[in-house]
Amino acid sequence: MNTAQTIHCELCKQSGGNVVWEDPDCRVVLVDGPEGNAFPGFCRVIWRQHVQEMGDLLPRQREHIMKIVFLTEMALRRLMRPDKINLASLGNMTPHLHWHVIPRWQDDSHFPAPIWAAPRREEPRRLRPERDAVHAAMTAALVEFFGANSPLVPPL
Amino acid sequence: MNTAQTIHCELCKQSGGNVVWEDPDCRVVLVDGPEGNAFPGFCRVIWRQHVQEMGDLLPRQREHIMKIVFLTEMALRRLMRPDKINLASLGNMTPHLHWHVIPRWQDDSHFPAPIWAAPRREEPRRLRPERDAVHAAMTAALVEFFGANSPLVPPL
Numbered sequence: 001m002n003t004a005q006t007i008h009c010e011l012c013k014q015s016g017g018n019v020v021w022e023d024p025d026c027r028v029v030l031v032d033g034p035e036g037n038a039f040p041g042f043c044r045v046i047w048r049q050h051v052q053e054m055g056d057l058l059p060r061q062r063e064h065i066m067k068i069v070f071l072t073e074m075a076l077r078r079l080m081r082p083d084k085i086n087l088a089s090l091g092n093m094t095p096h097l098h099w100h101v102i103p104r105w106q107d108d109s110h111f112p113a114p115i116w117a118a119p120r121r122e123e124p125r126r127l128r129p130e131r132d133a134v135h136a137a138m139t140a141a142l143v144e145f146f147g148a149n150s151p152l153v154p155p156l
Numbered sequence: 157m158n159t160a161q162t163i164h165c166e167l168c169k170q171s172g173g174n175v176v177w178e179d180p181d182c183r184v185v186l187v188d189g190p191e192g193n194a195f196p197g198f199c200r201v202i203w204r205q206h207v208q209e210m211g212d213l214l215p216r217q218r219e220h221i222m223k224i225v226f227l228t229e230m231a232l233r234r235l236m237r238p239d240k241i242n243l244a245s246l247g248n249m250t251p252h253l254h255w256h257v258i259p260r261w262q263d264d265s266h267f268p269a270p271i272w273a274a275p276r277r278e279e280p281r282r283l284r285p286e287r288d289a290v291h292a293a294m295t296a297a298l299v300e301f302f303g304a305n306s307p308l309v310p311p312l
Contacts, residue, residue: 053241055229059301066222073211084251085209088244092260092268095240104248112248114272145215 006050011096016046020134024048026065028072028138030131039102039115040128041080045069047097054089054097065099071145072101075137079129086114162206167252172202176290180204182221184228184294186287195258195271196284197236201225203253210245210253221255227301228257231293235285242270 006012017029017036020043031042045068047057054062073085082103089099104111109123162168173185173192176199187198201224203213210218229241238259245255260267265279 053229053233054226054243055233055241062222062226063219066218070210070218073209077209077211084246084248085211086244086246086248087210088242088246088270090240090242090244090270092240092242092270114244114246114248114270116270116273118274 009050009096010094011046011098012050016044016098018131020131021068021138023068025061026068028068028134030129030134035115037128038109038123039104040126041076041082041103041134043072043076043101043134045072045099045101051097052091052095057097065097067145069099069101071138071141074141074145075134076101076103078141079133079137083111088114165206165252166250167202167254168206172200172254174287176287177224177294179224181217182224184224184290186285186290191271193284194265194279195260196282197232197238197259197290199228199232199257199290201228201255201257207253208247208251213253221253223301225255225257227294227297230297230301231290232257232259234297235289235293239267244270 010016015027015029017031019027019029021028026045026047029044029046030036031044036042045065047065051057057065069087073087076082077085080103083106084104086102086104087099089097091098102115107124109119109121110117111120113120166172171183171185173187175183175185177184182201182203185200185202186192187200192198201221203221207213213221225243229243232238233241236259239262240260242258242260243255245253247254258271263280265275265277266273267276269276
């Protein structure tokens with residue numbers, strides 16, 4: 001961990017969104033900034049420690065965060081039935097390991113371009129999911145993923 | 157697998173780039189189109205079967221493709237020493253599961269924006285790695301990742 005980076009790092013200091021689920025290693029947040037408003041259901045899975053790349057994690061840590069990313073994908077698909085899921089770990093602006101999990105629809109503002117490209121149309125009005133709904137869908141996906149004896153207990 | 161999609165799917169019909177490495181489940185290609193020229197070392201990890209989302213794979217298949225994605229990341233970092241790695245599975249245009257593994261530099265054409273945003277400057281002249289160099293770096297990363305008894309034997 002680079003302490004200097006940690007002091008100035010947005011994701012070391014702030015949650016990065018509305019926390020849906022967390023464990024000692026990572027948290028899932030519903031993005032509540034301008035990006036989140038444009039893309040309903042946009043979640044981020046954020047590693048707790050300040051680490052830059054997936055390759056900087058231990059193999060079991062990589063496996064863990066990816067399980068949470070796929071769990072988030074499953075939860076969002078179940079809840080929102082998007083046409084596509086986009087997954088990305090970029091971190092050029094904030095080099096603190098995090099994954100974007102973005103439900104996409106064929107009529108959304110940017111489709112089929114990535115959300116970082118120029119918009120193509122106005123986003124239609126779409127219901128934004130609540131934190132509790134995403135949490136409940138994640139818990140269901142978690143039980144399906146790990147079985148009844150899930151090693152991960154979601155917070156109450 | 158959706159047969160209709162498979163017939164018209166670019167990644168079912170074509171390699172999608174210069175094949176660096178492959179096994180029965182997936183292949184790693186060096187992108188040799190316009191995107192590849194703009195971003196030296198840009199690789200894709202492509203699942204062989206026509207599957208749309210990571211959540212459509214079995215857990216062991218998800219684990220396998222992610223190992224190959226991280227192996228590609230390690231190989232590119234070793235070979236090119238980029239400032240950042242970008243990983244993304246989007247598939248809005250070609251909904252056949254594939255991962256982008258993109259070395260990024262602070263002086264590249266789009267940094268710190270994602271490569272799909274508007275460019276900010278001209279790309280400096282940078283050496284494009286050859287297929288064989290990426291293959292050799294991948295083999296080294298593979299041995300490091302899995303140990304000497306790697307279950308994955310790279311093709312000769």
